[in-house]
Amino acid sequence: MKLAVVGGGSTYTPELIDGFARLRDTLPLTELVLVDPAEERLELVGGLARRIFARQGHGGRIVTTSDVDAGVDGADAVLLQLRVGGQAAREQDETWPLECGCVGQETTGAGGLAKALRTVPVVLDIAERVRRTNPDAWIIDFTNPVGIVTRALLQAGHRAVGLCNVAIGFQRRFAKLLDVRPEDVHLDHIGLNHLTWERGVRLGGPEGEDLLPKLLAEHGDAIADDLRLPRAVLDRLGVVPSYYLRYFYAHDEVVEELRTRPSRAAEVAEMERQLLELYGDPALDEKPALLARRGGAFYSEAAVDLAASLLGNRGSAVQVVNAYNNGTLPFLADDAVIEVQARITSEGPEPLPVPELDPLYAGLIGCVTAYEDLALEAALRGGRDRVFKALLAHPLIGQYGLADALTDRLVAHNREHLAWA
Numbered sequence: 001m002k003l004a005v006v007g008g009g010s011t012y013t014p015e016l017i018d019g020f021a022r023l024r025d026t027l028p029l030t031e032l033v034l035v036d037p038a039e040e041r042l043e044l045v046g047g048l049a050r051r052i053f054a055r056q057g058h059g060g061r062i063v064t065t066s067d068v069d070a071g072v073d074g075a076d077a078v079l080l081q082l083r084v085g086g087q088a089a090r091e092q093d094e095t096w097p098l099e100c101g102c103v104g105q106e107t108t109g110a111g112g113l114a115k116a117l118r119t120v121p122v123v124l125d126i127a128e129r130v131r132r133t134n135p136d137a138w139i140i141d142f143t144n145p146v147g148i149v150t151r152a153l154l155q156a157g158h159r160a161v162g163l164c165n166v167a168i169g170f171q172r173r174f175a176k177l178l179d180v181r182p183e184d185v186h187l188d189h190i191g192l193n194h195l196t197w198e199r200g201v202r203l204g205g206p207e208g209e210d211l212l213p214k215l216l217a218e219h220g221d222a223i224a225d226d227l228r229l230p231r232a233v234l235d236r237l238g239v240v241p242s243y244y245l246r247y248f249y250a251h252d253e254v255v256e257e258l259r260t261r262p263s264r265a266a267e268v269a270e271m272e273r274q275l276l277e278l279y280g281d282p283a284l285d286e287k288p289a290l291l292a293r294r295g296g297a298f299y300s301e302a303a304v305d306l307a308a309s310l311l312g313n314r315g316s317a318v319q320v321v322n323a324y325n326n327g328t329l330p331f332l333a334d335d336a337v338i339e340v341q342a343r344i345t346s347e348g349p350e351p352l353p354v355p356e357l358d359p360l361y362a363g364l365i366g367c368v369t370a371y372e373d374l375a376l377e378a379a380l381r382g383g384r385d386r387v388f389k390a391l392l393a394h395p396l397i398g399q400y401g402l403a404d405a406l407t408d409r410l411v412a413h414n415r416e417h418l419a420w421a
Contacts, residue, residue: 001029006084006126007143008070011294013276014287016079017049019300021056024144027308029060035071042066043202044279051285065370068126073133080126080149081142084118085190085417087272089266094258096409100402104258106265107145108195108247109396112404113375113387116148117410118417120379123149127158138310140303141322145194148372150322152379153338159163161349162308164193164339166242168298174228177219178211183384184185188212188363189320189326190354191242191340197361198240205318206341206352212240237360248364251396267295307396309344318342323349331362336369367395382420384411 003373005013012021013034020029020174034049036042046064055061065071072078083090093111094104103109123143130137139160141150143354150162175182178201186208188200201215202208216234217224222338224231227243234240247254266402278288300320309317318341325336332338342349371393378386391403391410415421 001027002031002033002075003027003029003073003094003307004033004072004078005094006035006078008064009036009045010083010326011279011291012081012083012299013045014048014279015080015291015294016081016300016303017052017062018287019304020060021052021058023058023301023304024058024060027304027311029111030208031063032065032363033059033069033071033075034064035065037066039066041276041377044276045362047282048284050319052251052287053284055285061400062237068129072126074310075130075137077138077140078126078130079140079142079303079307080123082122082126083118084115084122087265087269089115089118089342089414089417091263091269092413094263094265096413097406098255098259100405101255102397102402102406103247103251103254104263105247108244108409109394110391112145113390113394114410114414115373115380116145117180117379117387118414119143119145119149119375120420124152125155127153127160131158134169136175138307140310142299142303146322147337147339148194148379149337151372152376154324154337155335155376159276159348161306161310161344162337162339163191165297165299165302166194166196166244166319167320167339168302170198170240172298173223174211174215177222184237186318187320188355189339189341191358191365192337192368192372193322194242195365196242196339197237197245197249197315199355211245213238222322223292235398242263248396251356265298306344306405310346310348312346317344318352319349321349323351326351327355328352329357329362329365331357331366332369337363361386362403364395367393371395382418387411 042064048064064318090106093106094116095112105111128270129184141162146162153160171185172182175185186202186205200210200216220231325332325338326334340351342351374390374393378390388403388407391397391406
């Protein structure tokens with residue numbers, strides 16, 4: 001079994017490698033190709049990857065290349081984890097929206113739109129290269145904004161599934177609080193990528209006992225602290241929102257915080273510098289502790305589970321993924337991409353039925369889906385007016401003056417990545 005990782009020079013990659021090594025019985029790789037144009041860092045990451053495999057006794061071959069066509073040739077699955085423009089572009093995404101009093105974040109609001117505009121054309125080009133070499137290969141997208149990118153891939157006819165680590169992070173956190181095995185925890189996870197709520201935490205499967213009320217009663221303070229939301233908000237809602245909902249539920253508070261501290265991009269850039277220095281140590285043969293602060297917790301386990309189900313048809317495997325709605329949420333079009341529990345087979349994800357949603361959640365999902373429709377249109381066809389309309393539709397913007405000012409800044413800061421600008 002051959003798997004290729006495009007963006008394999010990412011400092012995330014050793015987390016993925018560690019999962020491949022530990023879970024080799026679940027996903028028996030014979031060849032892993034790391035693809036990245038940044039050859040110097042790719043070699044550092046590749047060297048550590050080989051040492052991790054050797055330490056854990058994995059017999060698979062690890063190859064590094066900057067040639068996308070060669071790297072994906074013959075791959076059974078291709079995992080995308082790229083960042084167009086690098087941390088420098090992320091720094092811009094997190095900065096210029098604040099000038100207009102809007103949240104600066106790499107996947108939410110105006111910064112998220114900028115990332116989508118830079119990313120979608122590049123991802124579609126890579127996917128076409130995959131299709132030329134192996135039209136049956138699965139594309140697993142971890143590249144943000146996952147919902148928009150996954151929809152672009154599906155709309156273009158690719159065999160694609162979107163993956164995020166938010167759900168598996170909640171699963172592991174709740175399992176620890178309940179003192180049970182993670183695989184016994186089933187989440188009633190619903191929404192869009194980076195716009196989700198946990199409406200239930202069940203033991204044993206979708207029909208199991210809901211222990212969310214118990215979790216909120218006994219551990220509500222700790223959960224609220226993790227989300228940086230007041231405990232009262234969780235109690236009044238009776239659900240656990242993803243931490244990305246803080247950008248909606250406490251937008252102005254977050255903007256003030258972001259204006260008074262270094263950007264997350266700056267923190268990550270420094271962390272990446274330190275990680276690459278560690279990766280260059282020939283004695284290092286395991287992922288360093290510092291990597292846990294980089295983000296992407298449990299990403300490797302989610303990726304292994306998904307790839308194993310898509311390639312091995314484990315039949316009953318259930319996992320939270322980004323996939324076509326296909327009637328799951330009746331108030332959305334079938335070709336909207338949602339993030340829910342789905343049964344994963346070799347034919348792809350089949351979303352599980354979802355109980356009727358409260359308007360509090362359905363309304364925001366519908367509004368952000370409309371924005372994502374317009375964002376994808378802007379990414380595919382370009383043009384200042386399409387960018388403006390997407391920003392105007394976003395519930396965190398919604399005013400023509402703001403949308404105009406943000407459009408000007410977005411284009412100015414991303415001109416080198418926008419073919420039409």
